Amino acid sequence: MDWRNLPRSGGGVQRGGGGGLPGGGLAVGGGIGGLIIALIAMFFGVDPSVVLGGNQAPPAQTQPQTQPGAAGETEEYEFLDRILGSTNEVWSGVFQQAGRTYTKPVLVSYRGSVPTACGQGTSAVGPFYCPLDNKIYMDTAFFNQMDRQLGGGGDFAYSYVIAHEVGHHVQNELGIADQVTRAQQGARTQAEANSYGVRLELQADCFAGVWGNQVADLANLTQEDVREAVNTAAAIGDDTLQRQSQGRVVPDSFTHGSSEQRVNWFMTGFKSGDPNKCDTFSQEYNQL
Numbered sequence: 001m002d003w004r005n006l007p008r009s010g011g012g013v014q015r016g017g018g019g020g021l022p023g024g025g026l027a028v029g030g031g032i033g034g035l036i037i038a039l040i041a042m043f044f045g046v047d048p049s050v051v052l053g054g055n056q057a058p059p060a061q062t063q064p065q066t067q068p069g070a071a072g073e074t075e076e077y078e079f080l081d082r083i084l085g086s087t088n089e090v091w092s093g094v095f096q097q098a099g100r101t102y103t104k105p106v107l108v109s110y111r112g113s114v115p116t117a118c119g120q121g122t123s124a125v126g127p128f129y130c131p132l133d134n135k136i137y138m139d140t141a142f143f144n145q146m147d148r149q150l151g152g153g154g155d156f157a158y159s160y161v162i163a164h165e166v167g168h169h170v171q172n173e174l175g176i177a178d179q180v181t182r183a184q185q186g187a188r189t190q191a192e193a194n195s196y197g198v199r200l201e202l203q204a205d206c207f208a209g210v211w212g213n214q215v216a217d218l219a220n221l222t223q224e225d226v227r228e229a230v231n232t233a234a235a236i237g238d239d240t241l242q243r244q245s246q247g248r249v250v251p252d253s254f255t256h257g258s259s260e261q262r263v264n265w266f267m268t269g270f271k272s273g274d275p276n277k278c279d280t281f282s283q284e285y286n287q288l
């Protein structure tokens with residue numbers, strides 16, 4: 001993947017957080033066991049009010065430093081900036097064709113802990129999107145975890161993670177996230193509420209695939225790159241994670257979809273490049 005061919009975001013990546021210890025009152029479970037469960041349940045999460053324990057802290061008052069194109073920027077910063085920049089171009093184009101305007105999200109790169117409009121975020125929750133401030137929060141140490149545990153990593157795999165979170169921003173812009181939240185509130189059972197969340201997550205995977213399709217030529221994507229993203233999507237399927245953490249699979253408790261579903265929806269977007277193919281809401285749930 002030649003990610004250096006991709007366009008810059010023009011200041012969309014900010015640095016936030018001081019790398020301090022997680023703030024108090026964060027309901028992500030105690031002890032190491034709780035931490036692992038929280039991580040499994042929440043990374044790639046869509047609802048930070050759940051992710052962050054519904055503990056709505058006042059909006060963050062810190063001023064993250066922007067470093068657009070600053071001399072001496074790290075390779076990691078440039079990578080985040082170009083992936084974000086390319087998602088901005090892809091989604092601005094898609095929205096424009098539909099007669100709409102795309103509001104670009106901010107990506108906050110942090111280490112350890114970060115204040116957000118959705119409460120205090122920590123590395124333990126993995127990458128997440130906060131719809132209240134339209135920001136994607138990435139502790140890039142997550143990339144190291146992907147290398148070790150979650151399918152092997154790779155630059156296109158990291159890009160998929162970012163593009164998935166951008167997908168949640170797109171859903172927020174389109175009002176899909178709100179509709180899902182309302183549907184979840186009206187759900188009769190937890191399993192039904194979970195099913196809406198799974199549809200939302202699979203759509204974000206599909207949107208990530210759409211982005212991949214549209215940058216494939218510019219970034220000279222190879223089969224190996226695609227395999228990286230597929231490996232990640234498979235590694236973070238609910239069934240795979242549940243099998244690893246609890247030794248059994250409970251489909252009703254799925255929040256993000258099975259490995260097969262995540263791979264399939266990513267590839268649906270990647271092969272078509274068409275967000276209209278990402279309608280995960282009109283199909284029968286058991287046929288997703």
Ligand SMILES: [Zn+2]
Binds near residue numbers: 044045046165168
């Ligand atoms: Zn997600």
